[in-house]
Amino acid sequence: MRAAVSGALIALGVVLATAGGGSGTTPAYAEGSDAADSTCEVSAATLTWGFKESWRAYIDGSIANGSWETSDGADYETPNFLWSVVTGSADASGTAGELSFTGSVHFTGHSGVLDMTVANPTVVLSGADSASVLIDISSKQEDGSVVEATQAAFASVDVSQAEVSVDGDTVSITDAPASLTAEGASAFSGYYAEGEELDPVTITYSLDASCSASESATAEAGTSSAAAVSSDASSAPASSESAVSSSGLSAGWTAAIVGVVVVALAAAAAVWLRARKGRVGQ
Secondary structure, three states: OHHHHHHHHHHHHHHHHHHHHHHHHOHHHHHHHHHHOOOEEEEEEEEEEOOOHHHHHHHHOOOOOOEEEEEOOEEEEOOEEEEOEEEEEEOOOOOEEEEEEEOEEEEEEHHHOEEEEEEEEEEEEEOOOEEEEEEEEEEEOOOOOEEEEEEEEEEEEEHHHOEEEEEOOEEEEEEEEEEEOHHHHHHHOOOOOOOOEEEEEEEEEEEOHHHHHHHHHHHHHHHHHHHHHHHHHOOOOOOOOOOOOHHHHHHHHHHHHHHHHHHHHHHHHHHHHHHHHHHHHO
8 A cells, every 4th residue: 555655656756847847948949039139240331410400501601611521431412421331240120239430521611710520430329229429530629729539429319219120131220319429519619519419310231141141040940949849848639729838738737647646645545544444443
């Protein structure tokens, strides 16, 4: 009789150990997801930015009687400056990355008294809501001194107010509001203050195709692995009227088996008690 009780306890232990091992189906899928979230090199990108409309109007107007010239990869198509020579890396969601462009814009006016160059902008994507534009600055001040800075934090960009879209390997962040930083304001001889509204920023970039293909394959492999584990864990037939998840099915079978073992234990104990009472009665 003791053997019967011991056998039932061993069966219960096996059932509980099997139930505890069912939590091992998640990592395969998680690994695939993590790989898909990694960053890739950027193969092409364009920064479209008018800088500041009122500034362009002032430079081009009858007061400053000035102009601007683009060079080294920058261009101008009314009403925006364009940069398209880029290096950097980013993720496919548009929430993290750094895009460094090459090219300069040289503003002049007042017969050379006004002389400012902005060059080599870098867009730093630092989350789903924000970004910043860093720029090399050289700007002559009213007193004749020159303010110079390399990769100064020139503009703050509100990505949360932009239209963000993903089309295959290409991410577009369109018309993100931008404002002048304190460091950027120093280039304007006090004419514009920190927080001054700038023209909206539009960034479009494409990820390297081989990197995207590699990530896609990794993600698919992770998903397939998870599906295989899930399939092995749920060999019992599913209802034709409702879809039951493999984890829910495993839990249901575990509960049923535990119930059977508990009943077996109770029955074995009852038999043992009756046998003992019989021996005592004798």
